[in-house]
Amino acid sequence: MAVFVIRRLMQSLIVLAATAALVFLGVFAIGDPGEMLIPPDATPAERAQVMAALGLDRPLPVQFVTFLANILQGDFGRSFVFDQPSIALILGRLPATLELAFVALAIALVLGLPLGLLAGLRPRTATDEAIMTGSILGFSLPNFWQGMMLIMIFAVWLGWLPSTGRGPRGTILGIETSLASWEGIRHLILPATNLALFKLALVIRLTRTGVRETMPLDFVKFARAKGLTERRIVLVHVMKTIMIPLVTVIGMELGSLIAFAVVTETIFAWPGIGKLLIDSIMRLDRPVVVAYLLVVVAMFITLNFLVDVLYSILDPRIRLGRA
Amino acid sequence: MTAPLLDVRDLRTQFGTGVRAVKAVDGVSFTVDRGEILGLVGESGSGKSITGFSILGLIEPPGRIEGGRILFMGEDLVGAPREALRRIRGKRIAMIFQDPMMTLNPVLTIGTQMVEAVLAHDAVPRRTAVERARDALGLVGIPSPDERLKAYPHQFSGGMRQRVAIAIALLHRPDLVIADEPTTALDVTIQSQILYEVRRLADAFGMALVWISHDLGVVAGLADRVAVMYAGRIVETGTVDDVLDRPAHPYTRGLMDALPATAVPGDRLRPIPGMAPLPTSRPDGCPFRTRCFAATDACRAEPVVTVAAGHEWRCHHPIREPAA
Numbered sequence A: 001m002a003v004f005v006i007r008r009l010m011q012s013l014i015v016l017a018a019t020a021a022l023v024f025l026g027v028f029a030i031g032d033p034g035e036m037l038i039p040p041d042a043t044p045a046e047r048a049q050v051m052a053a054l055g056l057d058r059p060l061p062v063q064f065v066t067f068l069a070n071i072l073q074g075d076f077g078r079s080f081v082f083d084q085p086s087i088a089l090i091l092g093r094l095p096a097t098l099e100l101a102f103v104a105l106a107i108a109l110v111l112g113l114p115l116g117l118l119a120g121l122r123p124r125t126a127t128d129e130a131i132m133t134g135s136i137l138g139f140s141l142p143n144f145w146q147g148m149m150l151i152m153i154f155a156v157w158l159g160w161l162p163s164t165g166r167g168p169r170g171t172i173l174g175i176e177t178s179l180a181s182w183e184g185i186r187h188l189i190l191p192a193t194n195l196a197l198f199k200l201a202l203v204i205r206l207t208r209t210g211v212r213e214t215m216p217l218d219f220v221k222f223a224r225a226k227g228l229t230e231r232r233i234v235l236v237h238v239m240k241t242i243m244i245p246l247v248t249v250i251g252m253e254l255g256s257l258i259a260f261a262v263v264t265e266t267i268f269a270w271p272g273i274g275k276l277l278i279d280s281i282m283r284l285d286r287p288v289v290v291a292y293l294l295v296v297v298a299m300f301i302t303l304n305f306l307v308d309v310l311y312s313i314l315d316p317r318i319r320l321g322r323a
Numbered sequence B: 001m002t003a004p005l006l007d008v009r010d011l012r013t014q015f016g017t018g019v020r021a022v023k024a025v026d027g028v029s030f031t032v033d034r035g036e037i038l039g040l041v042g043e044s045g046s047g048k049s050i051t052g053f054s055i056l057g058l059i060e061p062p063g064r065i066e067g068g069r070i071l072f073m074g075e076d077l078v079g080a081p082r083e084a085l086r087r088i089r090g091k092r093i094a095m096i097f098q099d100p101m102m103t104l105n106p107v108l109t110i111g112t113q114m115v116e117a118v119l120a121h122d123a124v125p126r127r128t129a130v131e132r133a134r135d136a137l138g139l140v141g142i143p144s145p146d147e148r149l150k151a152y153p154h155q156f157s158g159g160m161r162q163r164v165a166i167a168i169a170l171l172h173r174p175d176l177v178i179a180d181e182p183t184t185a186l187d188v189t190i191q192s193q194i195l196y197e198v199r200r201l202a203d204a205f206g207m208a209l210v211w212i213s214h215d216l217g218v219v220a221g222l223a224d225r226v227a228v229m230y231a232g233r234i235v236e237t238g239t240v241d242d243v244l245d246r247p248a249h250p251y252t253r254g255l256m257d258a259l260p261a262t263a264v265p266g267d268r269l270r271p272i273p274g275m276a277p278l279p280t281s282r283p284d285g286c287p288f289r290t291r292c293f294a295a296t297d298a299c300r301a302e303p304v305v306t307v308a309a310g311h312e313w314r315c316h317h318p319i320r321e322p323a324a
Ligand SMILES: Nc1ncnc2c1ncn2[C@@H]1O[C@H](COP(=O)(O)OP(=O)(O)O)[C@@H](O)[C@H]1O
Pocket: B015, B022, B023, B024, B042, B043, B044, B045, B046, B047, B048, B049, B050, B051, B063, B278, B279
């Protein structure tokens, strides 16, 4: 296990370094921040002074080495726009995004598992057809369109829920969260639902497929032959079996939830890192974009790693195979 | 004479409906007495497993029991409520499956799978259930059962997994065990060990046993009585001596001639010509007539069952006439 962990950590560092290079080059291509930051009527001397102050006058390789060296010291650069360390900006906004992503994931699981089970246990019935049709809609309609429909229906027509911004926060177990008050929760419902819809469809399909594949297996029949209740067979034998692929996919998808949050946060003006990213791209605020990408990649890598560990805990064959 | 423990009458189990229905079990009748070992023999596809699953109420759609009765201790299991069937499964009637690699859930420990089987029928404390599971493992010859309870199925060999399955089947000391070719998937050396083990335990606990096999030789050494199955029906039943020494049905004869131990030494083995017909394309009348050396036009008609002192066969041209 220790060897496995170390090897995975090494891989992660290489991926991170490669990402840093790609990100740096990619961001360098998106335009000259000087254009945005320096007033058009500035003299060439003033302009040169600003560029020098920001380090933008030096050759590209030098900038890259400086960039890497700074990152290693935890310095991701200062936001041109906010004049704050970019990493601090990202970390300041991260809780809002994580809250959104985790609540969306919770919605996807809490609704998706039972719906998928129901559909899988009653294949080709009206229940199954209804659930699967819903999940096809969840899959195929564009996320931003779903978001706008949610706003139209629940905020504009029915007026039940607010459609923009994050509500008041309180603390639960030392974590600052919107879940502490009803008003906070009300603000969270629409964006979290929007972000959850795609994953909900995915969880439903994975669960249904898993149930359909597991039910005909011999061990299910043997479990019946032992006289177990159908309830125990489904909730223990079948669920534990399908949890393995499910956890893998969900773990990977948590990363993409954070990435997809860009769209949802923009539609619902949710003050998370996704919205910050879009704003920063518009203003060519290079250090923030760079810090965002590196943080998201680092999160992806960490999640993958955790999924692998969790997977090996769930599947005894893997745990022992690698020990 | 007391009533038999299990009395299956004209059991018919099919998959699908209408003209395309697969009649896997097509009018099977047999009885099993308390403590008796019945060998159910036939080529693969003859409906042996489906017969076993029907008894336990384990036929799932599109399959269903079309007709007949399964009287277990006088109570008809056909159409019995689900919960009533559940209470019988594993408690009064247990089953051992063919492939031990597939019968245990790979993601649950042996202990979990044994303890849940205890708790499914007996409201005992967990600790008691664990003790019973451990004792059952010891009984079937699994070394250091305490540790093995914490192990997962993949940590056991095929033979050991089958022993675990047997231990599970024996947890509640059932009245009847249905063993569906439990040695077919195992190495030859392991086969005889398992065979011996099951026989010993059935004897020790006075359990009745339905031993399903495609191998007449295995059944000859184990069973009290034999039922020979062909194309979803039982074509011959009787004591091992009756059926093996004086087979009446040409199919039984054919099975014996195909066996190394009973064939005349020096002769080549004579397999039955042709293949067992698919359930969808069985000949009318006697389904064996297309492969039978004794077949005549009379065989186009449905053969009736002839009974002679506990020996029964279903054939127009039995090999021997009943002893007067
Ligand atoms: N789920 C099923 N659907 C359709 N036909 C089936 C199904 N299970 C079994 N059968 C058919 O029932 C017949 C008897 O099968 P089975 O009892 O398993 O034979 P065996 O004597 O080898 O145990 C076979 O011809 C098989 O094709």
